[in-house]
Amino acid sequence: MARLLLIEDDGDTAGDVLDDLRGRGHEVAWVATGPDGARSAREGGWDAIILDRMLPGQDGLGVLQDLRRDGDRTPALVLSALGDVDERIRGLRAGGDDYLAKPFVLGELAARIEALLRRPVDGRETLLRVGSLEIDLVAGTGRRGARNLDLLPRELKLLAYLMRSPGRIVTRAMLFEEVWNYRFTPKSNLIDVHLGRLRRKLEAAGEVPLIQNVRGVGFTLTPDD
Amino acid sequence: MTDVLRSTTLRWALGIALWSVLLALTMFAFIYWQTASYLREELAETLRLEVRAAAADPAATALRVDTWTAMDPHARHYGGFFAPNGTRRAGNLDTIPKGLPQDGDAYRVNATVVVGGRSLADEIWASALSLPGGGTVVIAHDTDDIDKVRVTTLRALGLGLLPMLALSGIGGIVLARRGRRRFAATEAALAEVMRGNLGKRLPVGKRGDEFDRLAANVNRMLDEIEHLMGEVRSVGDAVAHDLRTPLTRLRARLERSRAQAKTVAEFHEAIDQGLAWIDQTLAMVTAVLRIGAMEEGRRTAFAPVDLGELAAAAVDFFEPEAEERSVRLVLAADAEVPPVHGDRDLCFEALSNLIDNALKFTPSGGAVRVEVAHSSQAVEVAVEDTGPGLPASEHDKIFRRFYRAEMSRQTPGNGLGLSLVAAIAKLHGASVCVRAAEEGGCRFTMNFSKLIIVVNMPFAD
Numbered sequence: 001m002a003r004l005l006l007i008e009d010d011g012d013t014a015g016d017v018l019d020d021l022r023g024r025g026h027e028v029a030w031v032a033t034g035p036d037g038a039r040s041a042r043e044g045g046w047d048a049i050i051l052d053r054m055l056p057g058q059d060g061l062g063v064l065q066d067l068r069r070d071g072d073r074t075p076a077l078v079l080s081a082l083g084d085v086d087e088r089i090r091g092l093r094a095g096g097d098d099y100l101a102k103p104f105v106l107g108e109l110a111a112r113i114e115a116l117l118r119r120p121v122d123g124r125e126t127l128l129r130v131g132s133l134e135i136d137l138v139a140g141t142g143r144r145g146a147r148n149l150d151l152l153p154r155e156l157k158l159l160a161y162l163m164r165s166p167g168r169i170v171t172r173a174m175l176f177e178e179v180w181n182y183r184f185t186p187k188s189n190l191i192d193v194h195l196g197r198l199r200r201k202l203e204a205a206g207e208v209p210l211i212q213n214v215r216g217v218g219f220t221l222t223p224d225d
Numbered sequence: 226m227t228d229v230l231r232s233t234t235l236r237w238a239l240g241i242a243l244w245s246v247l248l249a250l251t252m253f254a255f256i257y258w259q260t261a262s263y264l265r266e267e268l269a270e271t272l273r274l275e276v277r278a279a280a281a282d283p284a285a286t287a288l289r290v291d292t293w294t295a296m297d298p299h300a301r302h303y304g305g306f307f308a309p310n311g312t313r314r315a316g317n318l319d320t321i322p323k324g325l326p327q328d329g330d331a332y333r334v335n336a337t338v339v340v341g342g343r344s345l346a347d348e349i350w351a352s353a354l355s356l357p358g359g360g361t362v363v364i365a366h367d368t369d370d371i372d373k374v375r376v377t378t379l380r381a382l383g384l385g386l387l388p389m390l391a392l393s394g395i396g397g398i399v400l401a402r403r404g405r406r407r408f409a410a411t412e413a414a415l416a417e418v419m420r421g422n423l424g425k426r427l428p429v430g431k432r433g434d435e436f437d438r439l440a441a442n443v444n445r446m447l448d449e450i451e452h453l454m455g456e457v458r459s460v461g462d463a464v465a466h467d468l469r470t471p472l473t474r475l476r477a478r479l480e481r482s483r484a485q486a487k488t489v490a491e492f493h494e495a496i497d498q499g500l501a502w503i504d505q506t507l508a509m510v511t512a513v514l515r516i517g518a519m520e521e522g523r524r525t526a527f528a529p530v531d532l533g534e535l536a537a538a539a540v541d542f543f544e545p546e547a548e549e550r551s552v553r554l555v556l557a558a559d560a561e562v563p564p565v566h567g568d569r570d571l572c573f574e575a576l577s578n579l580i581d582n583a584l585k586f587t588p589s590g591g592a593v594r595v596e597v598a599h600s601s602q603a604v605e606v607a608v609e610d611t612g613p614g615l616p617a618s619e620h621d622k623i624f625r626r627f628y629r630a631e632m633s634r635q636t637p638g639n640g641l642g643l644s645l646v647a648a649i650a651k652l653h654g655a656s657v658c659v660r661a662a663e664e665g666g667c668r669f670t671m672n673f674s675k676l677i678i679v680v681n682m683p684f685a686d
Contacts, residue, residue, distance in 0.1 A: 103507055154541055180538050182573040185508070187581070193545045216500050 001025040002047035002117050007037030007063065008079065009055050013102070017050070020106040021113070034058025041067055046074050048116050050109070053080035053087060061094040068095035075116040079104070088183065107217030111169045118165065128163045131223035133202070133210060135159060144202060154179055155198050162211065162221040171218035195219055238397020245393055246386065257378040264371050265350075269331035272352035276329055276364040279306075280354040286362050287315035293364055303338050303349055303365035314360070319344060321361055327353040333368065411440060423451045460513075467509055471502040478502075512641040519571075519648040529564035530572050532604055532673070536597045539576045543584065551589035554580075558597035565604055565673040567653045575649040578642040579608040579669050586612035587666065604673045610666035620659050646671075 004021060008014040009032045021028045031037050034057035041049055041063065049067075051060040064076055077098045078091035091099045098112050126137040135142040135151075137160055142149035151159065157179045162170060172191040177183055192213075199211050208224040279289040290304040294317050305318030313319065322336035331352045337344050351365035410428045417425040426447060427440040482495035540556040547554035565572075576595075583593040591611035598605050615623065624647040646669075650657040655673045662668040 101511075105504075176542075180542055182535075182538065183570040184574040184577070185511075186542070186577065190542065190546055193549060197545050215497055 001027065002113075003045060004028045004113065005037070005040055005046045005049045006030045007032075007034070007040075007049065007051040007055060007060065009033065009052060013052075016106060017109065020110060024110055026113075032056070034060065034063050038063045038066060041072065041074070042070075044072075048075045048077065048113055050077050050079065050113065053078060053091065061090060061096075064094045064096060077109075077112060077116060105171075105217065107169065107214070108171045108173065111171045111174060111218060114168055115165065115170070115174065118168075125164075128160060130163045130166045130221065131210070131225040133159075133163065133224075135163065144204075144207070147204065149201055151198075151201065154194070155201065158194060158198055159202075162219065166221050166223050169214050169218050169220050174218070238393070238400050242390060242393030242397055246390060249386065249389060250382070253378055253382045257375060260374050260378070261371055264374060268350055268366055268370070269352070272331040272350060272364050272366060273329055276352040276354050276362060279304075279362045279364060280329075280356055283356050283358045283360075286356065286360075290316040290362060290364070301367045301369060303336070303351070303363075303367065305361075305363040305365075307361045307363070309359035309361075316363070318363055318365065321353065321363060322349070322351055322365075325351055325353050325363070327355045327361055329354045336365065338365075407436065418447060423447065423454060464509070464513060468506055471506050475499050475502045509641065512645060516641065516644055516648045519652045527566050527568055530567045530569045531562065531564050532572065532606055533558045533560075533562035533597050535569060535573055536576060536595050536606060539573060539580055540595055542577070543580050547584055547593065550584060550587070552584055552587045553592040554584075555592060555594045557594060559599055562597055562599050562604055565653070565655075567673070571649045571652065575646045575671065576606060576608070578646050579671075582642055583608050583610035583612070583667070583669070586610060588612065591666075602674065605670055606673075607668055607670045609662045609664075609668040611662070611664050612666040614661050614666050615659065617661070623659065624657065 001024075004026050006014060006017055006021075006028055008017065008030065011032070014030050014032070018028050018030055029040065031040050032055075034055040036057075037051060037055065037060075038058060049064075051063060053060045055063070060078060064078070067074070067076075075097045076095065077100060078094070078096040079100055079102060080087040080091060081102055087101070088099045097116055100109060100112060128135050128137070132145045133142070134144075135149075135156060137156065140151075140153065140156060142151045142156065142159065158175060161175060161178045172188050173185060175191055175195075176186055195211060195213075199209070202211065203209050210221055210224060212220050212222060214220055275289075275293060279286050279293070282289075287306050290306045293304045294302050296302055303316070303318050305316035305321065306314045307321055308314055311320065317339045319337045319339060322334040325332055325334050329352060331350050334349060334351050336347060336349050336351065338347050338349070339345075348368050349365040350368060351363055353361055353363045355361050407428075407430070414425050414427045426444045429440045429444065430437045478495055478498055482492060486492045486495055536556060536558055540554055544554055580593065580595060587593055587610045593611075594607075594609045596605070596607040596609070598607070624643050647657055650671055653673060655671050657669065657671045659667050659669050
């Protein structure tokens with residue numbers, strides 16, 4: 001699986017993240033300071049870097065900016081303390097590919113890291129197919145097997161996002177960011193309502209369920225073949 | 226005692242006493258000077274008249290001089306009638322006093338006088354005139370009368386000064402004591418405030434003097450501080466209270482599950498419920514911190530935001546939720562709304578909170594209407610519902626942190642949604658207000674004034 005570098009000064013947080021990511025089969029190295037992080041990152045060979053915003057020695061964003069200036073494009077996820085309004089924008093501007101505010105749900109971090117890892121292969125496909133499910137983003141149509149699906153534009157977007165990562169968990173926040181293109185934490189039941197309606201359209205009586213709810217984290221689309 | 230000595234009032238009292246002594250001294254000096262001049266002038270006039278009378282008739286001069294000297298039993302009258310060679314013909318002066326001009330005016334000179342057969346050197350007031358037939362007449366008076374006035378004045382001053390000083394001192398101490406009592410009451414009140422009793426107020430007298438006005442002002446300041454402290458405390462209390470509720474539930478649930486859960490599924494269920502409650506508390510803590518951060522007014526990531534598009538996305542996002550509640554969610558947006566300078570995520574969050582709030586209070590069958598309108602001055606985003614509405618008295622309060630209107634106590638929520646809206650509006654320099662909607666519910670309005678509408682604004686970021 002993936003080789004990940006975690007740059008995080010808080011031992012407890014680092015321990016939980018290491019356990020969780022290693023439990024998911026990733027190989028994770030951990031360093032605790034900015035300069036150590038910069039050194040490790042430069043050794044190369046990482047599939048993704050997770051770095052905290054505040055680090056002893058050198059600020060996490062400084063480490064990231066240095067890497068980007070030197071042409072290192074390794075996907076990076078920035079972690080930051082809770083409550084900061086502009087942190088995300090600073091994180092993304094410094095060259096971060098994604099951002100997560102503490103405290104976070106471990107499943108959310110894992111899902112985002114996995115999304116980062118597969119981002120390059122997403123491409124610009126407009127015709128997506130997963131199992132018996134098929135959608136055409138240009139025509140705005142969808143089918144399950146022989147049955148035509150009557151999908152609203154936002155439902156098409158939701159489904160496309162799920163279909164681009166079949167079998168993987170996408171969190172509610174990720175879905176919201178992707179489909180509505182805004183960043184905040186909506187009440188979870190609002191996303192669930194959207195997914196519920198989508199599922200009613202996809203899963204007619206007697207059909208195999210496609211979308212599963214992953215408790216406490218998000219949803220996953222399982223191919224039916 | 227040192228306290229009394231150090232007190233400002235006593236120093237003032239002492240100062241005033243010294244000042245009155247100084248005044249008295251000046252006054253005595255003036256009175257002495259006036260009295261002495263008067264007496265001197267009076268005496269000079271007498272001497273002038275007398276010498277002129279004596280000189281007028283050379284035949285009677287000797288008699289006149291003797292009459293003058295004899296007239297006075299206390300031997301204060303002097304006179305002399307001298308021959309042209311200086312020999313005394315009458316009177317009790319040995320010689321014509323040296324340096325005495327013989328012009329009939331009165332002068333203060335030293336002379337030797339004969340009193341009771343003894344010659345005495347004395348200072349006298351004298352007046353002399355040359356007689357037409359030769360010779361000189363001198364009429365004089367000793368200076369004791371005038372000197373006595375000085376002595377009397379000084380004695381009076383000395384006698385008067387001591388009681389005056391004593392009275393001033395007593396007056397000063399009485400004043401100092403009174404001031405001291407007033408200060409002591411004020412100091413005691415302040416000390417109590419400093420010990421933490423913010424409800425204590427300074428005593429304010431009925432006189433309405435500067436001191437009372439100062440005390441009244443300090444009291445007003447304390448009112449304001451108490452009000453602010455109360456607000457801070459109520460936020461703190463509310464946070465603590467709202468944190469305790471889910472934590473208490475969580476604790477009870479964990480305890481019960483530990484004792485009763487038998488299967489893994491039951492444990493999972495307990496843990497999931499616990500996680501949900503923890504998420505709820507974390508969301509609240511995050512919201513409080515974010516409101517705090519926004520109230521500090523950081524705005525580094527502003528860019529042009531299209532509120533029309535934003536409202537459309539928000540309505541799209543809430544549509545299924547509205548449908549589940551059988552509430553019509555309607556969007557009415559002007560075309561071509563000019564962009565405002567802001568943070569699109571925060572604007573979306575604010576509008577979401579308003580829509581969420583409106584949906585929560587609108588009964589099924591009702592409607593929520595989202596409007597985006599613009600004028601030359603402003604872009605206005607409004608959310609109107611057909612819910613029960615709010616009493617006007619609560620219109621301002623609902624934007625306060627943790628405030629929950631009386632009727633909304635039973636609905637879920639942490640009382641922070643509208644505070645977040647207010648904080649976001651403030652960060653954007655927008656105003657937010659609520660009023661009764663025409664159809665009975667509430668109408669929340671966010672007004673982005675034209676000052677922050679982007680007109681070819683150079684992108685700072």
